[in-house]
Amino acid sequence: MIQPEERIRAAQAAVIVSNLILGAGILTLPRSALENTHTPDAWIAVLLAGALALLGGCGIALLSRRYPGQTVYEFAGRIVGRAPGFVLSVLIVAYFLATAAFQVRSMSEVSSFFLLEGTPTWVITAIFLWVGLYLTVGGIGPIARLFEIILPATVAFLALLSVLSLRIFEPDRIRPVLGEGIAPVLRGLKATSLAYSGSEIMLILTAYMRSPKQAVKAVAAGILVPIAIYVPIVFIAVGALSVEGTLSRTWPTIDLIRSFEIGGLIFERFESLLLITWILQIFSSFTIAYYAASLGVSRLLGGRSARLCLYALLPVVYLLIRAPRNIRDVFGFGDVIGECYIWMFGALPWALLILSVCKEKWNAKGQPSS
Amino acid sequence: MRRASLLLRAAIALLGVLSSAGCWSSGEIETQSVYIGMAMDKSKSDETEAALDRKGGSYPKRDAIASTIQIVAVQTATGASPKQAGGEKKQSFRNLTLTGDSVLEILREASLRLDRPLIGHHLKVIVIGDRLARDASMGQLLDFFLTDNDIRMSSLVFVSNGHASEVMESGVKEEVPAFHLWGLAKNRYRNIKILPSRSLATVNGFVQAGDNFLLQNVIAAKGEMKLAGAGVFDGRSGKLRGFLNEEEVQSWVWLTGRGEGGVLKIDDERTRQVLAYEIETMSSRTKASVSKDGDISFDVRVESRGRLAENWTSSIRQSDSASIKKAERMFEEAVSNGIGSLLRKLQRDYGIDAAEFGNQLRIQHPKTWNKVKNDWNDRFRQASIRCRVQITIADSGAKADPAPNAP
Numbered sequence: 001m002i003q004p005e006e007r008i009r010a011a012q013a014a015v016i017v018s019n020l021i022l023g024a025g026i027l028t029l030p031r032s033a034l035e036n037t038h039t040p041d042a043w044i045a046v047l048l049a050g051a052l053a054l055l056g057g058c059g060i061a062l063l064s065r066r067y068p069g070q071t072v073y074e075f076a077g078r079i080v081g082r083a084p085g086f087v088l089s090v091l092i093v094a095y096f097l098a099t100a101a102f103q104v105r106s107m108s109e110v111s112s113f114f115l116l117e118g119t120p121t122w123v124i125t126a127i128f129l130w131v132g133l134y135l136t137v138g139g140i141g142p143i144a145r146l147f148e149i150i151l152p153a154t155v156a157f158l159a160l161l162s163v164l165s166l167r168i169f170e171p172d173r174i175r176p177v178l179g180e181g182i183a184p185v186l187r188g189l190k191a192t193s194l195a196y197s198g199s200e201i202m203l204i205l206t207a208y209m210r211s212p213k214q215a216v217k218a219v220a221a222g223i224l225v226p227i228a229i230y231v232p233i234v235f236i237a238v239g240a241l242s243v244e245g246t247l248s249r250t251w252p253t254i255d256l257i258r259s260f261e262i263g264g265l266i267f268e269r270f271e272s273l274l275l276i277t278w279i280l281q282i283f284s285s286f287t288i289a290y291y292a293a294s295l296g297v298s299r300l301l302g303g304r305s306a307r308l309c310l311y312a313l314l315p316v317v318y319l320l321i322r323a324p325r326n327i328r329d330v331f332g333f334g335d336v337i338g339e340c341y342i343w344m345f346g347a348l349p350w351a352l353l354i355l356s357v358c359k360e361k362w363n364a365k366g367q368p369s370s
Numbered sequence: 371m372r373r374a375s376l377l378l379r380a381a382i383a384l385l386g387v388l389s390s391a392g393c394w395s396s397g398e399i400e401t402q403s404v405y406i407g408m409a410m411d412k413s414k415s416d417e418t419e420a421a422l423d424r425k426g427g428s429y430p431k432r433d434a435i436a437s438t439i440q441i442v443a444v445q446t447a448t449g450a451s452p453k454q455a456g457g458e459k460k461q462s463f464r465n466l467t468l469t470g471d472s473v474l475e476i477l478r479e480a481s482l483r484l485d486r487p488l489i490g491h492h493l494k495v496i497v498i499g500d501r502l503a504r505d506a507s508m509g510q511l512l513d514f515f516l517t518d519n520d521i522r523m524s525s526l527v528f529v530s531n532g533h534a535s536e537v538m539e540s541g542v543k544e545e546v547p548a549f550h551l552w553g554l555a556k557n558r559y560r561n562i563k564i565l566p567s568r569s570l571a572t573v574n575g576f577v578q579a580g581d582n583f584l585l586q587n588v589i590a591a592k593g594e595m596k597l598a599g600a601g602v603f604d605g606r607s608g609k610l611r612g613f614l615n616e617e618e619v620q621s622w623v624w625l626t627g628r629g630e631g632g633v634l635k636i637d638d639e640r641t642r643q644v645l646a647y648e649i650e651t652m653s654s655r656t657k658a659s660v661s662k663d664g665d666i667s668f669d670v671r672v673e674s675r676g677r678l679a680e681n682w683t684s685s686i687r688q689s690d691s692a693s694i695k696k697a698e699r700m701f702e703e704a705v706s707n708g709i710g711s712l713l714r715k716l717q718r719d720y721g722i723d724a725a726e727f728g729n730q731l732r733i734q735h736p737k738t739w740n741k742v743k744n745d746w747n748d749r750f751r752q753a754s755i756r757c758r759v760q761i762t763i764a765d766s767g768a769k770a771d772p773a774p775n776a777p
Contacts, residue, residue, distance in 0.1 A: 113519050118395030168571070172729060179736030245575030248516075259523040259571035269522070 017222025407548025541593020627654025
């Protein structure tokens with residue numbers, strides 16, 4: 001059971017969901033959204049994918065709140081039986097571990113390319129991991145409070161950057177709207193859905209909520225924030241760099257900010273602002289995913305100290321971080337995680353939800369007296 | 371015992387704090403060569419380099435590109451600033467010319483001649499000579515700049531009808547040509563003969579999409595530079611095909627409605643005296659139409675508001691609305707004629723749609739565009755383009771023009 005002082009408010013749950021969703025993807029989303037659409041309508045695909053993520057997120061929240069005080073690691077077994085539940089829990093742990101590793105790896109790639117040329121990757125990675133460990137050892141309370149500080153800063157910075165980027169925005173580049181119909185938009189749905197992975201954390205968070213009834217509201221709010229950030233970024237990036245121009249950039253969002261200079265403001269160049277924000281977001285995505293994974297391991301091992309697991313998993317995560325050999329592998333790694341997200345947390349929670357409801361009904365019928 | 375462990379912890383914390391304030395791969399600005407401009411020409415021999423070559427300082431390469439790198443002089447802490455009291459004023463920049471076939475190799479070859487390594491964070495302008503631009507595609511020439519991590523996509527790209535390296539020279543002391551050129555591109559609110567800025571980001575968009583495009587032309591003579599028209603680039607090959615003169619660029623800006631300010635001067639029909647119109651706002655709308663048998667035509671409507679800013683004639687009176695109408699008509703004709711001769715050049719001489727008509731067709735008739743985009747330049751030759759210009763003289767500035775006394 002969860003200790004009472006570790007309860008979080010619904011708003012905090014929403015903030016955590018937003019923070020997990022906003023991560024490595026911000027810098028590459030304009031390109032990945034265009035890769036399958038190839039039309040200026042990529043932003044519509046991002047919007048629709050957000051709606052799908054809302055749907056998936058609601059499934060997760062509805063499922064989790066049926067088991068107050070329990071995380072997915074406990075209630076999975078109660079729905080599908082002990083052994084399948086165990087397997088599912090292992091998969092979820094692996095998923096969170098991979099997410100945590102992917103985030104840090106993306107961060108180290110970008111940092112060593114744009115910011116810290118010459119600093120060994122292990123230094124960048126190790127410091128990041130240690131600070132993350134320091135936070136997660138404190139438990140969900142400190143995590144939630146830190147995220148509450150990070151998110152408003154992110155939203156404010158990204159909004160500022162979007163407004164500034166409008167100076168190189170050309171409306172003609174995002175026209176025509178739906179010139180080739182809805183088909184290209186639908187083709188882009190899958191790739192853009194990956195950018196919304198994160199609501200699955202509610203499978204664990206709901207257990208910590210003071211009022212689990214608000215889980216649906218929390219997850220919806222948590223997804224709306226990334227929608228409000230992603231759609232303008234893709235819209236403006238395509239309008240500034242053009243469809244083909246965006247497709248030709250590895251980190252289009254950074255290039256968007258590097259495409260203009262502004263005199264008269266305190267800064268002329270704003271990419272450092274973007275990178276700071278982005279690294280904070282990666283930090284939050286990493287810490288919460290890592291925390292979720294460690295929690296899972298401790299539950300799988302029969303309730304061993306979660307703290308011990310946090311320390312023990314650090315080398316595992318480090319190995320995962322260093323596993324991709326080059327940037328193509330890193331992006332491939334991200335795609336695999338996205339694929340898992342769609343299968344494990346897009347459809348499965350709804351299936352589990354239906355199963356759980358049926359089971360209850362059936363039980364109620366079988367034992368009308370209880 | 372407890373005390374010792376406390377001390378140990380404090381020491382570790384202090385060490386951590388100290389080391390986190392440092393930067394692993396820091397480099398002081400004084401120890402770097404900051405290059406701010408780069409001119410690329412078809413190989414022309416540089417005296418210094420030729421002399422070094424004769425002494426054996428060469429490496430296997432094709433002499434394809436002569437690249438002139440402009441480095442800003444660093445003010446060192448010891449006070450050797452460009453403005454030293456008494457002494458001769460120091461040049462505030464240094465040019466280095468190297469020949470080679472790979473831009474990156476050329477830049478790294480510079481490390482054999484410069485003690486301070488080159489860094490590209492502040493590259494402002496890239497100027498490409500016309501002979502090189504006719505030979506190599508823009509995609510190839512700019513490839514390195516678009517791959518490098520230091521160089522920002524806000525760097526501006528120019529073409530030069532002549533030797534690009536001459537643009538990087540200056541006859542005026544203390545003036546840095548690269549900054550000068552960067553500043554010139556910002557004068558669009560003053561002069562209509564300047565194209566919207568062509569940053570690496572913009573040019574990359576054109577090159578990747580295979581669109582035709584214009585680059586501002588900059589020429590140099592006697593240590594001074596001037597923006598003079600534009601180079602026309604063929605989207606298929608990415609190579610320079612020819613130039614538009616200043617008048618034609620002016621008409622291009624009118625046609626696309628991209629002007630931010632500037633002047634339109636004409637001679638009055640009757641008196642042959644100067645009349646000048648100052649542009650306040652400008653806009654243009656293009657309507658693309660496709661007929662049943664597939665003929666493509668465009669209707670352009672250019673609108674502008676501004677003021678009559680200089681009037682040498684007695685035949686146009688600001689207070690008389692009939693004569694203002696007459697002035698408006700004369701300005702409209704001048705713009706239409708200019709646009710007409712620009713379109714003749716683009717359609718007949720070059721056969722290149724460098725005025726974004728294809729883009730309008732893509733937006734308004736996406737299905738037709740997909741059919742014709744592969745041979746768009748040929749279709750563009752045959753497209754009929756009509757243009758209507760409407761100029762409104764909204765005011766005539768501070769000068770009042772008293773109506774003649776009633777008899």
